[in-house]
Amino acid sequence: xxxxxxxxxxxxxxxxxxxxxxxxxxxxxxxxxxxxxxxxxxxxxxxxxxxxxxxxxxxxxxxxxxxxxxxxxxxxxxxxxxxxxxxxxxxxxxxxxxxxxxxxxxxxxxxxxxxxxxxxxxxxxxxxxxxxxxxxxxxxxxxxxxxxxxxxxxxxxxxxxxxxxxxxxxxxxxxxxxxxxxxxxxxxxxxxxxxxxxxxxxxxxxxxxxxxxxxxxxxxxxxxxxxxxxxxxxxxxxxxxxxxxxxxxxxxxxxxxxxxxxxxxxxxxxxxxxxxxxxxxxxxxxxxxxxxxxxxxxxxxxxxxxxxxxxxxxxxxxxxxxxxxxxxxxxxxxxxxxxxxxxxxxxxxxxxxxxxxxxxxxxxxxxxxxxxxxxxxxxxxxxxxxxxxxxxxxxxxxxxxxxxxxxxxxxxxxxxxxxxxxxxxxxxxxxxxxxxxxxxxxxxxxxxx
Numbered sequence: 001x002x003x004x005x006x007x008x009x010x011x012x013x014x015x016x017x018x019x020x021x022x023x024x025x026x027x028x029x030x031x032x033x034x035x036x037x038x039x040x041x042x043x044x045x046x047x048x049x050x051x052x053x054x055x056x057x058x059x060x061x062x063x064x065x066x067x068x069x070x071x072x073x074x075x076x077x078x079x080x081x082x083x084x085x086x087x088x089x090x091x092x093x094x095x096x097x098x099x100x101x102x103x104x105x106x107x108x109x110x111x112x113x114x115x116x117x118x119x120x121x122x123x124x125x126x127x128x129x130x131x132x133x134x135x136x137x138x139x140x141x142x143x144x145x146x147x148x149x150x151x152x153x154x155x156x157x158x159x160x161x162x163x164x165x166x167x168x169x170x171x172x173x174x175x176x177x178x179x180x181x182x183x184x185x186x187x188x189x190x191x192x193x194x195x196x197x198x199x200x201x202x203x204x205x206x207x208x209x210x211x212x213x214x215x216x217x218x219x220x221x222x223x224x225x226x227x228x229x230x231x232x233x234x235x236x237x238x239x240x241x242x243x244x245x246x247x248x249x250x251x252x253x254x255x256x257x258x259x260x261x262x263x264x265x266x267x268x269x270x271x272x273x274x275x276x277x278x279x280x281x282x283x284x285x286x287x288x289x290x291x292x293x294x295x296x297x298x299x300x301x302x303x304x305x306x307x308x309x310x311x312x313x314x315x316x317x318x319x320x321x322x323x324x325x326x327x328x329x330x331x332x333x334x335x336x337x338x339x340x341x342x343x344x345x346x347x348x349x350x351x352x353x354x355x356x357x358x359x360x361x362x363x364x365x366x367x368x369x370x371x372x373x374x375x376x377x378x379x380x381x382x383x384x385x386x387x388x389x390x391x392x393x394x395x396x397x398x399x400x401x402x403x404x405x406x407x408x409x410x411x412x413x414x415x416x417x418x419x420x421x422x423x424x425x426x427x428x429x430x431x432x433x434x435x436x437x438x439x440x441x442x443x444x445x446x447x448x449x
Contacts, residue, residue, distance in 0.1 A: 034228050034291070037070050045070070066290060073292040074228060087230050088237065093299035097225050100282060101234055104222065105241025107275050108214050112177050112268040114249035115257070116142070116203060122257050123203070128187055128196030138200060145204060149211035154220075161287040162221055163279075165213040170276040172209030176202055177269055184262035224286055227295045 030052075036045035046058045046067050054060025088094050115123055120142075124135050157165060180202045187195040219235075226234040256264045286294045 033067070034070055034074070037067075038074055038228065042067075042071075069290060069292045073295060078229070085233050085237075088233055091299065093295075094227075094230065096282075096298050097234065098237065100225065100284075101222050101238045102241050103278055103282070104214075104218060105238045106245050107278075108218050109242060109245035109249055110268075110271060111173055111210060111214070111275065112180075112206065112265070112272065113210050113214075114246075114253055115268075116207070118249055119254055119257060122254065124200075126184055126188070126257070126261060127199040128191075128193060129200070142204065142207065146207055146211050146215065149208055150215035153212040154216035157216060157220075158287065161285050162217055162224075163283050163285040163287075165217065166279045166283055167276075169209050169213030170272065170279050172212075173206055174269070174272040174276055176206035176209055177265065177272055180206060181262060181265035181269055184265060188262055221286070224291065225284075225294055225298060228291075 030048050031044070033045040033048050036042070036048070046063060049063040049066050050056060050058030050060055053066060054063035057063070088098055120139055121135060124130075124138065129135060129138070153165065180199060183195045183199045183202060186192055187199065218238075222238045223231055223235055256267075284297060286297070289297065
């Protein structure tokens with residue numbers, strides 16, 4: 001179709017196809033339970049949670065737990081709600097989130113991928129490939145490779161974990177881009193065709209590592225770490241960061257490539273090293289957590305415990321059928337796939353566990369650790385309360401003795417102790433004696449120094 005208008009119409013139609021599919025299929029996507037709860041449509045929210053997390057039972061303990069957890073999280077967020085985008089930077093937890101979101105926005109475009117995405121023609125010419133048909137073929141195969149790598153990575157993200165994929169991705173990109181730079185320099189300085197052909201393979205290797213994290217997780221991780229009330233605003237900030245980073249790609253990369261050639265790749269090698277350090281120190285793992293638990297992880301200050309305790313409030317003393325349906329699980333029994341909240345216990349089926357990807361082992365370990373911390377804290381509180389109670393009793397006793405000595409000086413402990421002292425036995429000043437003269441003859445008066 002060379003020379004006809006279909007040479008550009010067909011690519012345009014193919015690029016529009018994903019949007020058409022999305023617009024058609026989005027109507028079959030279930031509504032978010034958090035949105036339904038925020039609008040007061042609690043029953044619909046429970047039905048959705050029961051359908052996807054409770055094997056079709058809206059009264060399943062896991063559905064109850066998640067429903068109550070969502071309600072508590074929304075109440076806590078509503079209490080702290082502030083207008084506009086100020087909320088994104090108002091708390092320490094949100095500042096942690098925005099640091100990660102802004103960084104990922106830049107990393108997604110400044111990791112060297114912008115060179116190939118927008119200027120693959122110049123990159124391939126640097127590698128010694130100048131045939132137009134060969135360039136088109138390499139580009140087409142590369143895009144298909146990216147698609148399947150992203151799909152495969154999205155399928156394993158709940159098994160491997162977000163932080164792990166980001167670390168593998170950044171390590172791999174740093175190594176691959178270093179090899180890419182070395183081969184490009186070798187090709188330019190020696191004219192080696194082998195180095196140029198090897199560069200194409202390294203480009204595929206580099207994109208393979210980029211695709212396992214940044215393609216499936218850029219959006220997913222962003223919305224996952226944001227609380228419900230600022231999720232839309234935080235996502236908008238991420239998109240703005242990506243757009244801002246694209247300005248650099250469009251106006252700086254082509255000029256730098258023409259002026260510096262392979263030497264420009266050294267800048268990206270340094271930047272990728274910085275990305276790896278940032279991801280290692282600041283990116284947190286969210287595998288096996290609900291959105292509310294992830295929010296509590298960033299906010300800290302015990303909110304994670306509060307959410308989980310509230311979410312488990314209605315899960316009390318239940319006996320549930322195990323996977324086989326033959327054995328009843330008592331709330332006193334312990335299982336790797338079970339949760340226990342203050343003596344309350346429930347277990348989910350293997351099917352539900354695989355569907356939700358909930359890490360019960362880690363949840364049980366975290367619960368045990370928190371219970372140990374709470375026990376130590378409660379023990380210290382009991383000791384302090386007992387000490388304060390004893391001090392209060394001693395203080396009350398002393399006050400009572402003083403009151404008794406004033407009201408009845410002859411029978412009070414102070415009167416008895418003083419009258420036994422020989423130094424006061426013969427001292428009877430009239431002006432300080434609270435008794436009559438008759439009593440004074442029978443008993444020595446009390447002396448107040």
